[in-house]
Amino acid sequence: MKTSVSQFLSKTKFFSKVAGVVVGLAFSQQALASWHLDPLHSELHFVTVKNTAVTEVHSFRTIDGMINNQGVAVVDIDLASVNTHIEIRDERIKDMLFNVVNYPEASLSAQVDLKVLNGMKVGEIKTVPLTVDLSLHDHQQKIDTKVSVTALSDGAFQVNTLQPIIINTAQFELTDGVKALQDVAKLDSIATSIPVTAQFVFQPE
Incomplete structure (x- = not known):
């Protein structure tokens, strides 16, 4: 029929x-998609230079974060989890520089274009300009940078800094703390410009 x-x-x-x-x-x-930071596959490193020529790489053991369904990305850094591979130095940095009793955390925040994330295929890599707000010691600074975003399987993303982000300790009133560390360690100098690099992996909720 x-x-x-x-x-x-x-x-x-x-x-x-x-x-x-x-x-x-x-x-x-x-x-409505949102993502949480995968701490096992995420890293945040910073570099210090002492006595002009001695360079060392340090990190934070504990970081947490998310990207919400509005594209707001936040990463919280537990300053007490600083890891310089020398215990006494860790304690001095926590007490004399970061003052973790009063300022336990630093945070990074940025607005992410969800259209960029949602439109990526697995294995695809994009370079994305980003304005990051760094909050540290009750001070905020905007940092313009570029990051590499890689689409992973199962809706996850990896975000890497393409070049070190330079943090000036004077902008966060940390210079006195740096001087205190220099004096207690009997060093000639500690650089007050700190390069920071990051690799963050975000898993879908």
């Missing part, structure tokens, strides 16, 4: 509605 024109149009409208709902749900899920 031949399908009538009215039946054909009816079916066409039905499938169009179903397709519209499916597409709508897909975009809705993308819009």
Whole structure:
């Protein structure tokens, strides 16, 4: 039996509605997507230079963060988790530089374009300009940088700094703390410009 024109149009409208709902749900899920920082695969390092020529790389053991469904990315850094591979130096930095009793955390925040993330295929890499707000010791500074974003499997992303971000201790009133560390360690100098690099992996919620 031949399908009538009215039946054909009816079916066409039905499938169009179903397709519209499916597409709508897909975009809705993308819009509502959020990610959490994977601490096991994320790293934050900083470099110090003492006595002009001695360079050392340090890190933080504990960082946490997320990207919410509005594209707001936040990474919190536990300053008490500083790791310089020398215990007495860790304690001095926590007490004399960071003053972790009063300032336990630093934070990074940025606005991320979700269209960029949602449009990437697994293995694809993009260079993304980013303005990062760094909050440290009750001071905030905006930092313009570029990061490399790699789409991983299962909706995850890896974000890497493309070049070190230079933190000036004077902008956060940490210069006195640096001088105190220099004096207690009997050093000739400690550089007050600190290069920072990061690798963050975000897993979907």
